[in-house]
Amino acid sequence: xxATKTEYFTDKQNEIAxxxxxxxxxxRVAIIEYLIxxxxxICGDIVNELPLAQPTVSQHLKELKNAGFIKGTxxxxxxxxxxxxxxxxxxxxxxxxxxxxxxxxxxxxC
Amino acid sequence: xxATKTEYFTDKQNEIAxxxxxxxxxxRVAIIEYLIxxxxxICGDIVNELPLAQPTVSQHLKELKNAGFIKGTxxxxxxxxxxxxxxxxxxxxxxxxxxxxxxxxxxxxC
DNA sequence: ATTCTTTATCGTAATATTGCAATATTAATA
DNA sequence: TATTAATATTGCAATATTACGATAAAGAAT
Numbered sequence: 001x002x003a004t005k006t007e008y009f010t011d012k013q014n015e016i017a018x019x020x021x022x023x024x025x026x027x028r029v030a031i032i033e034y035l036i037x038x039x040x041x042i043c044g045d046i047v048n049e050l051p052l053a054q055p056t057v058s059q060h061l062k063e064l065k066n067a068g069f070i071k072g073t074x075x076x077x078x079x080x081x082x083x084x085x086x087x088x089x090x091x092x093x094x095x096x097x098x099x100x101x102x103x104x105x106x107x108x109x110c
Numbered sequence: 111x112x113a114t115k116t117e118y119f120t121d122k123q124n125e126i127a128x129x130x131x132x133x134x135x136x137x138r139v140a141i142i143e144y145l146i147x148x149x150x151x152i153c154g155d156i157v158n159e160l161p162l163a164q165p166t167v168s169q170h171l172k173e174l175k176n177a178g179f180i181k182g183t184x185x186x187x188x189x190x191x192x193x194x195x196x197x198x199x200x201x202x203x204x205x206x207x208x209x210x211x212x213x214x215x216x217x218x219x220c
Numbered sequence: 221a222t223t224c225t226t227t228a229t230c231g232t233a234a235t236a237t238t239g240c241a242a243t244a245t246t247a248a249t250a
Numbered sequence: 251t252a253t254t255a256a257t258a259t260t261g262c263a264a265t266a267t268t269a270c271g272a273t274a275a276a277g278a279a280t
Contacts (some may be wrong), residue, residue, distance in 0.1 A: 001234080002233070002234030002235035002236075002267075002268050002269065003234070003235055003267095003268070003269085004136070004235090004236090004267090004268065004269095005137075005161070005162070005268085005269080006136060008136075008137075008161040008162070009136035009137065009139070009140055009161075010136075010140075012140045013136040013140050013143070014136045016136075016139050017133065017134055017135050017136040017138070017139050018134075019135045020130045020131070020132075020133035020139070021129075021130070021131065021133075021134030021135070022134075023122060023126065023127065023130035024127055024130045024131030024132075024134040025114060025116075025127050025130075025131070025238085026114070026116060026117075026119035026120075026123040026124045026126075026127040027118075027119065027238095028122075028127070029119070029123040029126050029127050029130070030119055030123050032208065033123070036208060036211045036212065044255090044256065044257090046222090047256085047257085049236075051115070051118040052115070052118070052236090052238095052240090053239070053240050053241080054240090054256090054257075054258095055239075055240060055241080055256095055257095055258080055259080055260095056238075056239050056240065057213075058257060058258055058259085059237095059238080059239080059258090059259095059269095060238095061257090062258085063237095074246090074247090076247065076248065076256090077246065077247040077248055077254095077256055077257080078247095078255085078256060078257080079254065079256080079257065079258095083208075083212060085209075085212055088205065088208055088209050088212060089209065089214065091204075091205055092205040092208070092209045094208055095198065095201055095202040095205055095206075096202060096206070098142065098146055098193075098198055098202070099195075099198050099199065099202045101146045102146065102193060102195055102198060111235095112237075112238050112239065112263070112264035112265035112266075113238070113239085113264075113265055113266080114237085114238065114265090114266090115238085115239080123277070135267090135268085136246080137268095149252080150225090154226065154227090157226085162268095162269075162270090163269070163270050163271090164226090164227075164228095164268065164270090165227095165228080165229080165230095165269080165270055165271080166269050167227095168228055169228095169231085169267095169268080169269080169270095170228090170268090171228095172228085173267095176235095184227095184276095184277090184279070186226095186277065187221060187224095187225065187226055187227080187276065187277040187278055188225085188226060188277095189226080189227065189228095220223085
């Protein structure tokens, strides 16, 4: 025991959970915010922006990449990172849907 | 080491991370979806909806509650759970903002 | 009062995450 | 080709999460 039982849930549920989990750490929220703040993709620089050691940042970037949140392309000896719009769209519309459903059936029993 | 260095990040970043983390497990996504699907708040029933043992579900509910995602009120010997609209609004607007910023400055370098 | 039902908590095992020093890799540059 | 710069990987310790059996707690029903 100890491992998440992904096979018990739908693909959609697992996908949303994966994306949400990717942003379940303040460093990764900070990375996304930084990628947004800086116009265009950024090559390098991310390590200097965060109060964490380089291997730790590299690991967080890897997790964001694995979740599909960011893309990285090699640009000389640096790597250019940017946000994957598709991923943002997916999780954005999940919460937008939840929010609108909530408003529709506001029965306020609690 | 091993613990998240929350003190290095802003309150806002930690708040978003906390909410995102709460939905970083398919069972918790399923719980939220179920609470939405069923009109009004639901008293009981959640355990039977999920393919997990009762203590596990209870733990997931606790985490959603700690993150501020759901509220629970005692209703006889059952407990009535419902979604906290404020939390949904917060994370919804975070992703909506990310999405609109992305569209604004779409420079497509990757 | 006893039993049933519902939910929470405790204890514990398995696994995952977080963080970093040390090291490797890879490409640009001198 | 050595050196430098940027990023990744390895290895490991500390901590957190996931899952569940056993048990507790508390109100409802008999």
